[in-house]
Amino acid sequence: MAKRAYNFNPGPAALPLEVLQQAQEEFVDFQGIGMSIMEISHRSKQYEQVNDEAQSLVKELLGVPAGYQVLFLQGGASTQFAMIPMNFLPQGKAAGYVLTGSWADKAYTEAKGIGETYVAATGEAGGFRSIPAVSDIEARPGSAYVHLTSNETIAGSQFAAYPDTGSVPLIGDFSSDIMCRPVDVSKFSLLYAGAQKNLGPSGVTLVIVSDELLGQASKGVPTMLRYDTHSKTKSLYNTPPVYSVYIMNLVLKWIKGKGGLEGMEQFNRDKTKLIYDAIDGSGGFYQGLVDANSRSLMNITFALGSEELEKKFIQESEKEGFVGLKGHRDVGHMRASTYNAVPYESCKALADFMNEFRQRNG
Missing domain, CATH: 3.40.640.10 (Type I PLP-dependent aspartate aminotransferase-like (Major domain))
Structure with missing residues (x-):
């Protein structure tokens, strides 16, 4: 495959x-x-x-x-x-x-x-x-x-x-x-x-x-x-x-x-933490669009400093095999949907890409 x-x-x-x-x-x-x-x-x-x-x-x-x-x-x-x-x-x-x-x-x-x-x-x-x-x-x-x-x-x-x-x-x-x-x-x-x-x-x-x-x-x-x-x-x-x-x-x-809903919750918290940490640890390069106490386990939204930078992020992420990161047409920016079936490895790859992109463009 x-x-x-x-x-x-x-x-x-x-x-x-x-x-x-x-x-x-x-x-x-x-x-x-x-x-x-x-x-x-x-x-x-x-x-x-x-x-x-x-x-x-x-x-x-x-x-x-x-x-x-x-x-x-x-x-x-x-x-x-x-x-x-x-x-x-x-x-x-x-x-x-x-x-x-x-x-x-x-x-x-x-x-x-x-x-x-x-x-x-x-x-x-x-x-x-x-x-x-x-x-x-x-x-x-x-x-x-x-x-x-x-x-x-x-x-x-x-x-x-x-x-x-x-x-x-x-x-x-x-x-x-x-x-x-x-x-x-x-x-x-x-x-x-x-x-x-x-x-x-x-x-x-x-x-x-x-x-x-x-x-x-x-x-x-x-x-x-x-x-x-x-x-x-x-x-x-x-x-x-x-x-x-x-x-x-x-x-x-x-x-x-996978351990029922208790197992799914732990799995979801572990994998989404990778992406939220990339946002929170970016020194403002990435800005979360939701207050920390209301953040979703399923849809992670964030913005970059300019529309030009966001277009570059999408273009480069697609070349690396990432799909679906462009935000909804009503709000724009970025969105990573991390539903139950999204593997931990995919979230780890995205967090790594975000950190590397910030280092090159920050």
């Missing part, structure tokens, strides 16, 4: 090499059935086993308590932005949104077109350099729910802890940091995540929802946009994204083999 790229793409993102190799081996003939898993019926016992096993692994790895459903849906997190208020924001109630950056704003904007909303907390005054303090998040009594975005992919910020919203349901978008560390699912009534950053390829969206919240869902929502449609059928109401769920199943097994 030719040398693999140092893949820091923000999503679709790196997948574990072991998973790709197993998928390659099984691509034409899945478990000796003479067909690819992409060719078999989603009603077959072979696919149902993959689907059931993946749901069980989600529950095991996240420690999902009793009274919750694990769903595999389609449409990405962006569809969830609409599905959530359509199902859980009735007339006469308001939903609070914690604004932490671009993705939280997208969810808030979608909900505003469906029902009454309010800003539960915001980091806008500081340019979204930090996550609002948990104590500053307002959960108004009687609210339909409070929504937060656990990790802002574009800004590079992440919640270190989550609020206790009492009797108000808490909903979380975990698209870019799901399973990067342990999380107390019982704090949330619903959490969701597009798979294409930490769980697998694009095409499937993980939703974990409490039975209590499910019981409050509106009945006047189109069938495919109702959570109970999918909970009653084990996510097999219509043809699911079979191959995406299959790859997710393999990724979940890979995470389990």
Whole structure:
């Protein structure tokens, strides 16, 4: 095999090499059935086993308590932005949104077109350099729910802890940091995540929802946009994204083999420390774009002293095999996405390149 790229793409993102190799081996003939898993019926016992096993692994790895459903849906997190208020924001109630950056704003904007909303907390005054303090998040009594975005992919910020919203349901978008560390699912009534950053390829969206919240869902929502449609059928109401769920199943097994979420957290902290140390030890040559107490384990954002220097950094890094380091078009600068499957060696190579580039250009 030719040398693999140092893949820091923000999503679709790196997948574990072991998973790709197993998928390659099984691509034409899945478990000796003479067909690819992409060719078999989603009603077959072979696919149902993959689907059931993946749901069980989600529950095991996240420690999902009793009274919750694990769903595999389609449409990405962006569809969830609409599905959530359509199902859980009735007339006469308001939903609070914690604004932490671009993705939280997208969810808030979608909900505003469906029902009454309010800003539960915001980091806008500081340019979204930090996550609002948990104590500053307002959960108004009687609210339909409070929504937060656990990790802002574009800004590079992440919640270190989550609020206790009492009797108000808490909903979380975990698209870019799901399973990067342990999380107390019982704090949330619903959490969701597009798979294409930490769980697998694009095409499937993980939703974990409490039975209590499910019981409050509106009945006047189109069938495919109702959570109970999918909970009653084990996510097999219509043809699911079979191959995406299959790859997710393999990724979940890979995470389990790496020590579960405790093992993943230590691994992520070790490898991202290399890059943050390169930023902090650069004497200002690299400037982090997020306050230290809000830094993400998944998306590291930083700037250089000039646009010309940043262009040179990108050009030279690409020649060295680095992919995906250019920041999002809305904010520019640099971003290294260090999701679960990004190897330690890739982060070490990037830190070494950053140090060498600084020595030549500082």
